[in-house]
């Protein structure tokens with residue numbers, strides 16, 4: 001269990017917390033942009049180990065939470081077709097769409113929606129069901145992009161014309177820029193998600209820290225990893241240095257994963273993306289390159305005229321956008337734990353296992 005037990009060792013954790021308390025002099029707001037880190041912070045109560053003037057904010061790092069509701073309308077409309085098998089990871093099943101319910105309800109009404117653990121399972125479905133269209137819901141950040149790209153690449157390479165992807169892939173740096181452009185949301189420092197940086201490398205975050213004029217620590221997921229990231233950004237913050245520190249070098253290399261980057265670049269191109277509740281952020285996502293148009297589900301199954309992508313979010317009373325920008329902590333939402341629970345969610349952040357509202361509900365209620 002090397003690299004797990006040693007990073008969960010209580011003595012190390014308390015030593016890191018003591019060092020944070022010793023060096024931190026000024027109020028600081030630190031945002032992580034990763035649902036896995038949000039859950040780790042709450043599961044291990046790491047925020048309670050910090051001085052009161054150091055606040056952890058939970059940014060838009062849950063992929064399901066930022067997938068637009070109209071994308072789900074589109075996915076449900078495709079799933080209802082009798083000639084379609086729709087593939088998705090399980091956490092998207094119960095996220096409410098704009099007007100069509102959720103994928104789980106569509107499945108209950110007879111749509112062939114299959115929960116998968118790897119996008120490449122779509123290839124097996126395609127071979128076993130040549131008379132069906134296999135549509136994979138390709139969502140997520142840089143972490144999921146390589147496997148989704150590999151699906152498109154193999155489908156084209158192997159001539160599986162009945163495989164297509166409905167893409168809603170996001171990129172982290174553009175949303176950090178958008179967050180920093182608003183003085184109300186701009187934090188003092190960021191923890192960058194270790195698994196994202198395992199793909200893209202830590203190098204891009206060197207110039208990003210300079211550009212955003214804020215320290216960034218590339219951070220892992222165990223309790224000591226997260227406190228080490230907090231300690232690193234606080235040291236830089238106290239010294240007024242807008243730099244990047246790789247606090248997760250056992251996983252993240254400066255240049256990332258060259259094979260993963262190659263397949264992403266071969267299949268995807270940078271595009272504008274709508275973020276659920278946050279609107280369209282220019283050049284903040286990926287779409288399929290024109291060479292892969294034949295495997296683009298958005299082109300194969302175009303939206304009906306009434307299904308335009310628009311900035312419709314969760315239930316009108318759900319302030320999910322404020323939560324995802326760190327303006328509101330989930331327990332301060334009036335519906336948290338009352339009208340809104342994981343069994344009866346009003347918004348995506350309460351649905352996804354990576355959502356901040358679900359994290360507070362599970363670990364802090």
Ligand code: SF4
Pocket residue numbers: 314317318319320323330333334335336337340341345346347348349350357
């Ligand atoms: S607790 Fe529920 S209603 Fe409140 S922001 Fe979170 S998802 Fe929305």
